[in-house]
Amino acid sequence: MRRVFLALLFVASFAGLFAQTTEDLPVYEYGTPGEFEIGGIKVTGAEYSDDNAIIGVSGLKVGDKIRVPGPDIPQAIKKLWRLRLFTDVQLLKEKTIGDVIFLEIIVQERPRLSKHSFKGAKKSKHDDLNEEVNKFILKGGIVTENVKANAAEAIEKYYIDKGYLDVDVTVDEFPDTARINAVGLIFNVDRGERVKIADILFEGNENLSDRKVRKQMENTKRKKRIFASSKFIKQDYQADKKAIVAYYNTIGYRDARILGDTMWRNEKGQVILQIDLEEGNQYHFRNIAWKGNSIHEDERLEQILGINSGDIYNQELLNTRLSFSQDGRDVSTLYMDDGYLFFQVDPVEVAIEGDSIDLEIRIYEGPQATIDKVVIAGNDRTHEHVIRRELRTLPGQKFSRSDIIRSQR
Structure with a gap:
């Protein structure tokens, strides 16, 4: 079968040239382009790619009118190259019958x-x-x-x-x-060797010493002794930076933040870290008001909260005393041990003046909840009656978070 190249490899230009393969085939000159109707398109060399998809991406369709030479062939080759699926793309004229042209797309797929x-x-x-x-x-x-x-x-x-x-x-x-x-x-x-931390420097810490700030970094340590751990692990370092800010928040510096950090290597290849801090002002609690509480008086809630006017502002302590303290001393436990399963509490800063913060603690008590059923599942070895004997939560009783915790233990 005699074939004529419409386009060679797509290199710098997208123009395609017909190359004469036998003496009796005409050479198409750019000065005298011809118009052809596409009579058929076939694909050769596609082992993994779908032939119809390749034809579709080329933009060529049976019945289309194209000019040869013209822009249609180079554009089709360019579209196929854009797929990045092939190491070679050729578009050949298989044959012509009058003004009808039959094309062949030859591709070399990437490995x-x-x-x-x-x-x-x-x-x-x-x-x-x-x-x-x-x-x-x-x-x-x-x-x-x-x-x-x-x-x-x-x-x-x-x-x-x-x-x-x-x-x-x-x-x-x-x-x-x-x-x-x-x-x-x-x-x-x-992988090379683990890189050690030679030193950790701080800027902007006016109220805490470098040693005090450095102590908050649990996993990122500078090398002080021969066998001391001082490896730089990015994930631990990020967590330790958050720990520094969290510590500042516990001692009243609610606006403390890390402005940025820098890392460089010394002549031994060890890492030197510098952390730039902005401490902000140290704040104190001033007025604390309760809103939405009808079951318990303000005095009872203040006793559990244990925070007085003038105390250093401590967001962590505030959250602990309002919800889920380990020792059970929190406002949520007071309500939830009495059946108020849907209890919610939200502390809102209503005023900030100088170094003082006023809080309004908004409470939603909700209805009391009663235990309907206690379902035990997954007890493959222990009889159900043995488990129920240890439970402190029984049907008909009011919901109690403390009883559920004790039952789990």
């Missing part, structure tokens, strides 16, 4: 992944690494430079988060001769 492995990583880490790279590569999926780079970057991030800041990952690609157009990948992991 598909058959397998991957890790080199230089401990076997115990392979499951974790697979979880990371499987976000970007799948068996049977297309392998591109971008896919390989993303997978390698995911591995590096995994190790960086564990303190290996100098980790380096490269990817080797090799043909899988057992399969058609398939490749395997080897991820070469050089």
Whole structure:
């Protein structure tokens, strides 16, 4: 079968040229383009991609009028390249019958992944690494430079988060001769050594010493002794920064925040951290008013709250005394142990003057709840009557949160 090239490989221009294959076929000149009706389109070389989808993406349809040479062929090739599924795209003229042209799209698909492995990583880490790279590569999926780079970057991030800041990952690609157009990948992991923290510096802490602030960082420590732990783990570091702000909040600095932080390496490759703080003002409780309470008097609620005018503002203490204190000393327990299952409490700052804060504690008591049924499930070994004997919550009784907790224990 005699065929003439409409377009060669798509390189710098999208123009297609007919190349003469035999002496009796005409050469189409750009100066004298012809108009043809597409009589048929077929696809060659597509092993995994759908032929009809390829034709659809090209924008060419049977019955369309196109000019040869003209813009239609280069545009079709450009659309197929944009899919990033192929390493080669050609659009050929199979034959012409009068002013009817038959086209053939020839593609070379990108290789598909058959397998991957890790080199230089401990076997115990392979499951974790697979979880990371499987976000970007799948068996049977297309392998591109971008896919390989993303997978390698995911591995590096995994190790960086564990303190290996100098980790380096490269990817080797090799043909899988057992399969058609398939490749395997080897991820070469050089994790290096964990990077130590040489020092942690602070700026802006006018009311607390560096030592006091540094003490709030439970997992991020500077290297002081030979065998002391001082590894830099990003996740722990982020949590420790939040712990610093939380501590400031407990001693009245409700507006304290971290403005930013800087990290650099010294001549030994160790990390130096600097955290810039803004402490703000130290606040105190002033007036505390109760609203919505009809079951218990203000005096009773104030006794449980245990916060007086002039006390240092402590958001954590306030929340604990209102809801779910470990020792049961909170306003929620007072109500919920008396059946008020739907009780809600919301402290609202109604005024801030100077270093003083006024609170209005808004209460929704709701109706009392009575226990209807107690259902026991999952007791494969223990008889139900043995479990019920230990329960403090019985049908017909008022709901009590403390009784439920004791029953669980």
